[in-house]
Amino acid sequence: MQPSGLGLPASLPLLLSAAFAVLAVIFWMTLRWMRIQSRRLGASSNPQLAAAVSEPRVFRGHRGEISGIAFSSDGSEAVTGAHSHQWLDADAIVWRIPDGRVAQRLHGHEVAIYSVAYSPDSRLIATGGGGVVKGKGWIYDHAIRLWDREGRQVGKFGDDLFFVRALAFSPNGRFLLSGSVNSAPIARPSDGSSLRLWSLETRTEVRRFGIYDKGINSVAYSPDGRFVVSGSHSGDATGAPGTTKVSTRIYRRGETAPPGVEAWSGEQVVARLVAEGNQALVAGLRSLLSSMSPEDRISYSVEVGRHSGHSTIRQWDLASGDEMTAFDCTSWINDICYSPDGTRLFSFGFDGVSCWDAESGLWLSALEHADVKLANCGALSRDGQLLAVGTGGRNELGAPFENCFARVFRTSDHSVVRTFALKRPVQTLSFSPDGARLMTGGQFGEVDLWSVFG
DSSP, rough: OBBBBSSSTTHHHHHHHHHHHHHHHHHHHHHHHHHHHHHHHHHHHGGGTTTTTOOOOOEEEOSEEEEEEEEEETTEEEEEEOOSSOOBOOOOEEEEEETEEEEEEEEOOOBOOOEEETTTTTEEEEEOOOEETTTTTEEOSSSHHHHHHHHSSEEOTOOOOOOOEEEEEOTTTTTEEEOOOOTTTTTGGGOOTTTTEOOOETTTEEEEEOOOOOOEEEEETTTTTSSEEHHHHHHOOOOTTTEEEEEEEEEEEEEOOOOTTBBBBBHHHHHHHHHHHHHHHHHHHHHHTTTTTTEEEEEEEEEEEEOOOOSSSSETTTTOOOEEOOOSOOOEEEEEEETTSEEEEEEEEEEEEEETTTOOOOOOOOOOOOGSSSSEEEEOTTSSSEEEEOBBBBTTTSSOBOEEEEEEETTTTEEEEEEOOOOSSSSEEEETTTTTTEEEEEESSSSEEEEEEE
């Protein structure tokens, strides 16, 4: 070893650099440990932040915004899809659960994927695309594609659909329901193509439901397969003949109704409905009355006929194609799902989370939590015991993201089970079939798998 001009070893700069690197690593690990300890202390002192310190299993493979997540029926796999305005992210990815290994890449869409779904027996995967406009050109893409478990494409249809944002298989696995944004250059808004039913045997269209002036964000089948429901960001402009539209509001003890609004006891409302012959509304009102105390009052209004309420939740009879219920909801709906017994509907959107009577359309309750007043997405566990809500956003372009969480609640009392903290907004989420895991998707390709019960 040769000494330097100052009598020091020539290798001293290298030794100092190595020492600084080791100190930097130790410093970073210490800060990380302190952050984790701080989060643990905060979670233990605040039950609503319980389990926010949980670390997810991170799945890497997407670059765009995650737009769809679905689990196979046995929970051994999950499929995700994404889209992006900056780059193409046109492959759906099938992941092994829980280790996160890529089982299949479903390659076929030209531009992006906006929705994914598994068939009830998990033998088929459906993906929704739809093309995109580039300048004055149109990138063509068969909007709906079917894949088998080996990743082979086995069908494609719906080439005149645009942005297929929602897909749902029928409970018997014979049909596929699609919800789209009806603004493609080759699909007129007036043709009613936003909500369609497809035969999986013939790969052909079976029925179209109603007219939607804007896009559909979510669709669902009732558990018995008799009805379908859609959630959108704008309702129909004309309504439907024979639709019963119901508005309800409970005024708790001590609250007063606004001027001009009449409010009655639950017994008075039931008596009035019976006198009017509205037996269906009486049945739907029973569950609402069970949540009322004798001192509570309820106001309600009923309109039968052609309405212009722009309802964003609409329920249809599958056999006849008739609209059964237009719910008294005009806010943007991002997700919608039935309870396991089909008697309730849960909606997630710009007014937070609401529960509705599926038969009558009566509003039953809201999830009263300050941080879920705007829900990006939501899901119900298969047994109906748990409710998950994804939130997050920013007030203006360039501002930092706020309220980026996935929260799990009990449906029985709306208590918080788990709170998962993320760096960016939660765009979509899904429970595993057993409800033990929750998968979340973010704006920049993030796919995280969380343990619901620790």
